[in-house]
Amino acid sequence: MERVVVSMQDPDQGVKTRSQRLFITVIPHTAAGGDVVAWLIRKYCISEEEALHLGTLLVQHGYLYSLREPRSLVLRPDDTPYRFQTPYFWTSTVWPAAELDYAIYLTKKNIRKQGALVGHEKEHYDQLHRKINHTWDLVVMQAREQLRAAKQRRKGDRLVIACQEQTYWLVNRPPPGVPSVLEQGPERSSCTAGGVQMTKNTEFYKQEMERCRKALTRARVKSSVCLEAYLKFSSQRGPHDPMMSGCLPSNPWVTDDDSYWTFNAPSVAVPTKLRVERWAFSFQELLEDPVGRGHFMDFLGTEFSAENLSFWEACEGLRHGEQAQVRAAVDAIYQQFLAPGAARWVNIDSRTMERTLEGLRQPHRYVLDEAQLHIYMLMKKVEDSRCKADTVTW
Amino acid sequence: MAREECKALLDALNKATACYHQLVLTVGGSADSQNLREELQKTRRKAQELAVATRAQLTAALRDRGLGAEERAEFERLWVAFSGCLDLLEADMRRALALGTAFPLHAPRRPLVRTGVAGGSAGVAARALSVRSLPHEAEGNFDVDDLRELEHEILQVSEMIQEMEMKVNVPRWTVQARQTAGAELLSSASVRVSSVGAVSVQERTGPCDPNKALAATVFSAVLLAAVALAVCVAKLS
Numbered sequence: 001m002e003r004v005v006v007s008m009q010d011p012d013q014g015v016k017t018r019s020q021r022l023f024i025t026v027i028p029h030t031a032a033g034g035d036v037v038a039w040l041i042r043k044y045c046i047s048e049e050e051a052l053h054l055g056t057l058l059v060q061h062g063y064l065y066s067l068r069e070p071r072s073l074v075l076r077p078d079d080t081p082y083r084f085q086t087p088y089f090w091t092s093t094v095w096p097a098a099e100l101d102y103a104i105y106l107t108k109k110n111i112r113k114q115g116a117l118v119g120h121e122k123e124h125y126d127q128l129h130r131k132i133n134h135t136w137d138l139v140v141m142q143a144r145e146q147l148r149a150a151k152q153r154r155k156g157d158r159l160v161i162a163c164q165e166q167t168y169w170l171v172n173r174p175p176p177g178v179p180s181v182l183e184q185g186p187e188r189s190s191c192t193a194g195g196v197q198m199t200k201n202t203e204f205y206k207q208e209m210e211r212c213r214k215a216l217t218r219a220r221v222k223s224s225v226c227l228e229a230y231l232k233f234s235s236q237r238g239p240h241d242p243m244m245s246g247c248l249p250s251n252p253w254v255t256d257d258d259s260y261w262t263f264n265a266p267s268v269a270v271p272t273k274l275r276v277e278r279w280a281f282s283f284q285e286l287l288e289d290p291v292g293r294g295h296f297m298d299f300l301g302t303e304f305s306a307e308n309l310s311f312w313e314a315c316e317g318l319r320h321g322e323q324a325q326v327r328a329a330v331d332a333i334y335q336q337f338l339a340p341g342a343a344r345w346v347n348i349d350s351r352t353m354e355r356t357l358e359g360l361r362q363p364h365r366y367v368l369d370e371a372q373l374h375i376y377m378l379m380k381k382v383e384d385s386r387c388k389a390d391t392v393t394w
Numbered sequence: 395m396a397r398e399e400c401k402a403l404l405d406a407l408n409k410a411t412a413c414y415h416q417l418v419l420t421v422g423g424s425a426d427s428q429n430l431r432e433e434l435q436k437t438r439r440k441a442q443e444l445a446v447a448t449r450a451q452l453t454a455a456l457r458d459r460g461l462g463a464e465e466r467a468e469f470e471r472l473w474v475a476f477s478g479c480l481d482l483l484e485a486d487m488r489r490a491l492a493l494g495t496a497f498p499l500h501a502p503r504r505p506l507v508r509t510g511v512a513g514g515s516a517g518v519a520a521r522a523l524s525v526r527s528l529p530h531e532a533e534g535n536f537d538v539d540d541l542r543e544l545e546h547e548i549l550q551v552s553e554m555i556q557e558m559e560m561k562v563n564v565p566r567w568t569v570q571a572r573q574t575a576g577a578e579l580l581s582s583a584s585v586r587v588s589s590v591g592a593v594s595v596q597e598r599t600g601p602c603d604p605n606k607a608l609a610a611t612v613f614s615a616v617l618l619a620a621v622a623l624a625v626c627v628a629k630l631s
Contacts, residue, residue, distance in 0.1 A: 020510075084507050088421065142408060
């Protein structure tokens with residue numbers, strides 16, 4: 001925003017300014033709201049609505065202030081006069097407004113208005129007096145001296161500087177009800193405003209204790225580990241993301257050519273190179289991709305252990321299938337894979353088999369989860385040791 | 395007496411800091427000029443001298459072990475005010491450095507912001523230095539050299555603040571300020587009521603300030619009386 005304001009100052013191409021006439025004093029450098037909007041439209045080639053919005057943002061952040069209604073921070077696209085704020089008071093993150101400065105400003109205002117501070121300013125004044133009581137001598141001394149020093153200036157300059165300071169504090173310490181532009185966003189204010197006050201009885205405290213106890217035992221991962229994993233994921237997947245690294249042959253949404261979709265269809269005869277690379281990332285990738293799964297099935301067939309993958313697929317079908325068919329599906333799987341002497345018997349260790357058989361008495365969707373996991377791990381080991389080299393060179 | 399001297403030095407430093415603040419407000423704006431930068435330099439040098447002198451006095455006083463409890467409390471109060479003042483001065487100096495670098499006076503492509511402040515600020519600087527008027531003798535590229543010196547001076551001031559914190563141990567929370575809320579309203583006649591009229595900036599086409607009206611009527615009454623007397627004298631003679 002500061003660059004926009006500085007480019008507005010160009011004597012040839014900036015915003016045109018006129019002088020403001022008060023009773024006897026003439027103060028230069030006022031710009032009409034309409035001129036500002038027109039300049040924004042011309043310079044950045046934007047629509048009027050956008051220029052108005054940008055201008056309002058400038059006023060809300062304190063780079064421009066209205067001379068007629070300093071408290072309303074909007075830009076009106078008509079003759080309303082505005083003036084630029086001095087760079088000392090520009091909104092800056094390096095020097096946020098300090099409490100001591102605010103106290104000095106309020107004290108000066110108190111002196112000027114002879115004690116008639118109103119509303120939120122009075123509250124702030126009392127609050128600050130309590131908070132920074134130890135430096136209150138300094139506050140009073142500085143306030144008096146600053147007023148005396150300001151008297152050495154001309155009347156017009158004094159008026160302008162007073163306006164500038166008022167605008168600065170309107171932006172940095174807005175009156176209640178006015179949203180502060182320097183805050184993070186609506187979430188912050190809503191959580192304090194709409195909080196439901198629960199009755200603080202024993203029930204409430206019991207719940208709190210339970211919640212805290214559970215929170216203590218929750219497993220936590222160190223952020224360094226998380227971030228490393230995140231980085232690894234991003235660097236590994238980066239080239240595969242069509243948004244980040246572009247997609248070949250072309251983005252169908254842009255060029256209306258949907259060859260990208262045909263090449264990457266779920267069941268295609270020849271998978272793309274990128275797709276095959278993805279299978280090497282993890283076993284889950286391989287299983288999820290139908291083409292990959294098909295290849296893996298063929299490979300297991302050569303090793304005479306295809307029933308593992310079939311069992312796994314049947315379990316997946318059970319988990320994601322209809323509720324009404326659960327019983328029948330469980331029976332079918334048992335007959336085909338788990339019964340002693342079954343046609344396609346899978347090799348599960350005894351402990352898991354015992355537990356599964358017990359669970360089969362009350363079959364539900366997830367009763368075969370342990371067995372499925374066991375088979376999955378088995379297949380994964382096979383995959384890791386032998387198949388990886390083959391698929392990568394494929 | 396040591397306390398009075400300290401108080402006088404602190405008042406002078408306070409005055410210099412306030413004037414420096416007033417001057418820094420206009421850096422980068424339409425009133426920025428070589429003269430302003432020169433005034434800034436003179437004001438801050440004076441403020442630094444005063445700061446060094448006050449620090450020496452206050453440190454000597456606080457190090458004195460044979461001080462009564464009341465006297466000690468008094469000096470601690472002065473110390474807190476002094477360090478606050480020095481913090482304000484340092485913050486203003488840093489801002490002046492940043493603004494001075496961002497708005498160099500002689501660069502063709504960086505115009506100054508048209509803020510509407512047009513007059514000179516010689517009076518403010520003269521007040522800080524307690525002189526009647528201030529001659530301006532700066533040459534050509536004054537602001538560029540000045541910025542370099544300003545950097546050094548900022549470092550000096552921050553070192554001074556650090557040293558102060560290390561050497562003298564005055565816990566802030568034990569100091570009770572003497573002024574109460576609203577104490578500034580009981581001040582002397584040096585803050586005149588006419589400054590009330592300086593605040594409002596709405597365009598006024600109607601009646602003027604009541605004090606100005608009163609002064610105008612008194613003046614015109616005196617003028618009429620003088621004219622009447624002159625006419626009488628002319629008639630008599």
